[in-house]
Amino acid sequence: MTALRSRFRWIGQWILPSHPRPRADLTSSLPRDHAHSTDRSSMKQYTQQQILDSFRGATRSEIKKVTFPLDFDDVDFSRLEYYGWRDRKMPRRAYIAVEHDGRLVSLVLNRAEATPSRRTMCTWCRDVDLSEEVVLYTTRRTGAQGRRGDTIGTLVCSGFHCSKHARKLPPAYHKATDLDAIRAEQVAGLRNRVGSFVAEVLSTED
Numbered sequence: 001m002t003a004l005r006s007r008f009r010w011i012g013q014w015i016l017p018s019h020p021r022p023r024a025d026l027t028s029s030l031p032r033d034h035a036h037s038t039d040r041s042s043m044k045q046y047t048q049q050q051i052l053d054s055f056r057g058a059t060r061s062e063i064k065k066v067t068f069p070l071d072f073d074d075v076d077f078s079r080l081e082y083y084g085w086r087d088r089k090m091p092r093r094a095y096i097a098v099e100h101d102g103r104l105v106s107l108v109l110n111r112a113e114a115t116p117s118r119r120t121m122c123t124w125c126r127d128v129d130l131s132e133e134v135v136l137y138t139t140r141r142t143g144a145q146g147r148r149g150d151t152i153g154t155l156v157c158s159g160f161h162c163s164k165h166a167r168k169l170p171p172a173y174h175k176a177t178d179l180d181a182i183r184a185e186q187v188a189g190l191r192n193r194v195g196s197f198v199a200e201v202l203s204t205e206d
C-alpha cells in the first residue's frame with residue numbers, strides 16, 4: 001500500500017500539473033494500477049529444485065533432508081505471499097519460501113517444544129479469528145551469529161495458511177466499505193511482516 005500511495009503522490013505532483021487532460025487519465029488509470037499492484041504481490045510458480053537452491057543459512061545436510069508435501073504440484077503460488085510447509089518426516093521441522101528483494105529465499109524453521117499458553121495471534125497474518133493454531137517457530141540467524149547458535153523466533157500459524165487468512169473479509173462492515181482495499185491492505189501487511197522477518201534473518205549474513 002505504501003508503494004501504491006507513493007506512486008499516486010508521484011502522479012499527483014508531477015504528471016497532473018504538466019498534462020492538459022489529467023483528471024480523466026488519472027481516473028481511468030486507477031483500477032488498472034490497483035489490479036497491477038495486486039498482481040505484483042503474488043508469487044511466481046516454483047519447482048522443488050528452485051526452492052532447494054534458494055535456502056540461506058541452512059546446512060547442506062539440512063537441505064538434503066527437506067521433504068516436500070505430497071500435494072506440492074497443486075500449490076498455487078499466485079495466491080501466496082509466502083509458501084510454508086511442515087516436513088512430513090520430521091515433526092518439528094518446517095520451511096518457508098519467500099520472494100525477497102526480487103529473488104526467492106527459503107529458510108529452515110524449527111517448531112519450539114513449548115506451545116503458547118493461551119491462544120495467540122499470528123504475527124504475520126494477524127488473523128483475528130484465531131482460526132489456526134499459532135506456534136513459535138525459530139530459525140537460525142545467518143552468518144557467524146547463526147553458527148554460534150543464535151536464532152530468531154516468531155509466532156506463526158502452524159500450518160502456514162496466513163495468505164488464506166489475509167484474504168478473509170471482516171465479519172461486519174459498512175455498505176460503503178471498500179472490501180478490495182481492505183483485502184489488499186491485509187495482504188500487503190502480511191507481505192511486509194514476512195519480509196521484515198526475512199530481512200532480519202538475512203541481516204547477519206557474511
Ligand SMILES: [Zn+2]
Nearest residue numbers: 122125157162
Ligand atoms: Zn498467520
